[in-house]
Amino acid sequence: MGISGAAFIAGAYEHPLRVIPDKSVAQVHAEVAAGALADAGLSFSDVDGYFCAGDAPGMGGIGMADYMGLKLKHTDSTETGGSSYLVHVGHAMEAIHAGKIKVALVTLAGLPRQASANLQMGVTDTPEGGFENVFGPTIHGMYALAAKRHMHEYGTTSEQLAWIRVAASTHAQYNPNAMFQNVVTVEDVINSPMVSDPLHRLDCCVISDGGGAVVIVSPDVAKGLERHSIKVLGHGEAPKHSDNGKIDLTYTGAAWSGPAAFDEAKLTPKDIQYASIYDSFTITVLEQIEDLGFCEKGKGGEFVADGGLISPTGRLPFNTDGGGLTNNHPVNRGGMTKILEAVRQLRGEAHPAVQVPNCELALAHGTGGSIGTRMGSATLVLGRD
Amino acid sequence: MTEATAPVMPAPAPIVNPENKPFWDATVEGRLVLPKCQNCGSINWYPRVFCPECGKFGVDWIDAAGTGTIYTFAITRRGMGAYGKAGPYVLAYVELDEGPRIMTNIVDCDVDSINIGDKVRVVFHDTGSGSALPRFTPVS
Numbered sequence: 001m002g003i004s005g006a007a008f009i010a011g012a013y014e015h016p017l018r019v020i021p022d023k024s025v026a027q028v029h030a031e032v033a034a035g036a037l038a039d040a041g042l043s044f045s046d047v048d049g050y051f052c053a054g055d056a057p058g059m060g061g062i063g064m065a066d067y068m069g070l071k072l073k074h075t076d077s078t079e080t081g082g083s084s085y086l087v088h089v090g091h092a093m094e095a096i097h098a099g100k101i102k103v104a105l106v107t108l109a110g111l112p113r114q115a116s117a118n119l120q121m122g123v124t125d126t127p128e129g130g131f132e133n134v135f136g137p138t139i140h141g142m143y144a145l146a147a148k149r150h151m152h153e154y155g156t157t158s159e160q161l162a163w164i165r166v167a168a169s170t171h172a173q174y175n176p177n178a179m180f181q182n183v184v185t186v187e188d189v190i191n192s193p194m195v196s197d198p199l200h201r202l203d204c205c206v207i208s209d210g211g212g213a214v215v216i217v218s219p220d221v222a223k224g225l226e227r228h229s230i231k232v233l234g235h236g237e238a239p240k241h242s243d244n245g246k247i248d249l250t251y252t253g254a255a256w257s258g259p260a261a262f263d264e265a266k267l268t269p270k271d272i273q274y275a276s277i278y279d280s281f282t283i284t285v286l287e288q289i290e291d292l293g294f295c296e297k298g299k300g301g302e303f304v305a306d307g308g309l310i311s312p313t314g315r316l317p318f319n320t321d322g323g324g325l326t327n328n329h330p331v332n333r334g335g336m337t338k339i340l341e342a343v344r345q346l347r348g349e350a351h352p353a354v355q356v357p358n359c360e361l362a363l364a365h366g367t368g369g370s371i372g373t374r375m376g377s378a379t380l381v382l383g384r385d
Numbered sequence: 386m387t388e389a390t391a392p393v394m395p396a397p398a399p400i401v402n403p404e405n406k407p408f409w410d411a412t413v414e415g416r417l418v419l420p421k422c423q424n425c426g427s428i429n430w431y432p433r434v435f436c437p438e439c440g441k442f443g444v445d446w447i448d449a450a451g452t453g454t455i456y457t458f459a460i461t462r463r464g465m466g467a468y469g470k471a472g473p474y475v476l477a478y479v480e481l482d483e484g485p486r487i488m489t490n491i492v493d494c495d496v497d498s499i500n501i502g503d504k505v506r507v508v509f510h511d512t513g514s515g516s517a518l519p520r521f522t523p524v525s
């Protein structure tokens with residue numbers, strides 16, 4: 001079963017700025033929406049479905065629908081943190097397949113650099129909050145918990161994790177919009193200050209203002225557009241939580257969302273030529289690469305080492321825009337930019353230095369929340385039609 | 386380099402609600418209690434009156450041994466919020482002898498000398514607001 005190919009990504013747009021001192025959050029949402037619609041050759045009046053997550057101001061999608069003047073038949077404000085936007089693409093495909101809508105708009109935007117970014121988890125009366133927040137779980141601390149356990153069980157090293165940053169920075173030198181365009185070495189990463197042992201500063205992603213948007217359309221609409229649309233071949237999503245005190249920090253929800261997406265696409269990891277892998281931290285990439293089936297569980301360290309992720313020569317070309325580690329991680333939510341670079345690769349529009357030759361099949365994967373406690377996870381398999 | 390954990394760790398108060406009040410009330414008395422399902426006997430975490438194993442409501446609050454082992458840990462060099470001035474501190478999951486892996490801190494230790502698998506026992510840090518935080522210290 002499944003609805004492989006029932007929808008196409010017709011428009012994609014990434015905000016060019018990483019620091020935006022002079023705009024409102026709603027304005028940036030509307031700017032990226034306008035960018036993605038223009039890319040598709042469509043306009044605001046064509047949109048009949050709108051998808052957004054917790055970064056959108058207002059109640060669900062209604063506030064931004066008001067701002068942008070959208071006349072809608074369908075809204076979806078599913079919130080799974082940074083993975084939300086990949087979930088939205090899957091849900092948009094479902095709504096399109098069901099005949100509810102023809103043109104879906106998905107936006108992400110925010111300005112975390114314009115307020116003092118507080119990475120401490122908020123103390124709210126969630127059922128688990130009192131048993132976690134009081135112990136000072138910073139975001140980097142929670143990912144460090146996973147890194148430490150992965151190292152303990154599988155012998156993964158800081159040097160292997162550093163290779164992930166090296167690959168990302170190697171790609172970022174070709175992206176004029178990237179926040180950090182300097183190529184770093186394994187030594188640079190290892191010698192950067194410890195943030196939460198065993199994670200160093202260069203194991204962590206950037207914090208950027210900005211955003212991005214995609215436009216998802218029905219096959220009929222795609223046929224009428226001049227722009228090259230990208231086929232959504234498979235979608236999988238899966239929350240992973242603390243499992244009643246049996247939490248296991250050596251794997252992520254990708255272990256479930258990945259196989260679901262591959263099943264729908266009737267493809268396997270071996271078919272994938274390019275992968276956008278969520279990279280809030282280097283350890284996030286390592287665990288997800290294993291969970292998605294690109295290598296055996298526990299062998300991620302060897303897989304990523306020695307340029308394993310560097311495009312186009314590595315074992316698995318990844319995050320050729322520089323990813324969240326070096327290019328852009330708008331509003332601490334890296335899912336949208338994962339879709340955008342996969343679309344560029346499939347259109348043959350990545351930078352020539354990092355373009356995968358004849359890229360026909362790509363994967364985009366997102367995580368949300370924290371791999372140290374509970375997380376969203378979503379995988380898309382995409383193809384050039 | 387040897388760094389002890391902050392001599393006085395911050396002890397921010399949790400939000401106590403009617404469902405988890407028996408847990409926090411016990412901490413003030415220096416007891417670590419766990420919810421045991423009255424239907425299936427599962428010992429659950431985090432504390433709640435619902436059992437996610439069998440889907441029934443109703444638990445007995447049993448006394449835990451207060452001992453366990455370190456499942457994983459991270460040395461956070463600079464915290465945020467209440468932990469902004471804590472200095473290096475250890476965030477951890479401890480696997481209790483009763484089974485559950487719980488988030489906590491490892492305290493009263495040399496942060497550079499602890500290891501996964503180390504045996505630890507519970508200590509309580511009073512928040513001053515009707516609760517005490519269950520933290521753990523290495524058993525020598």
Ligand SMILES: [Zn+2]
Nearest residue numbers: 422425436439
């Ligand atoms: Zn039960």
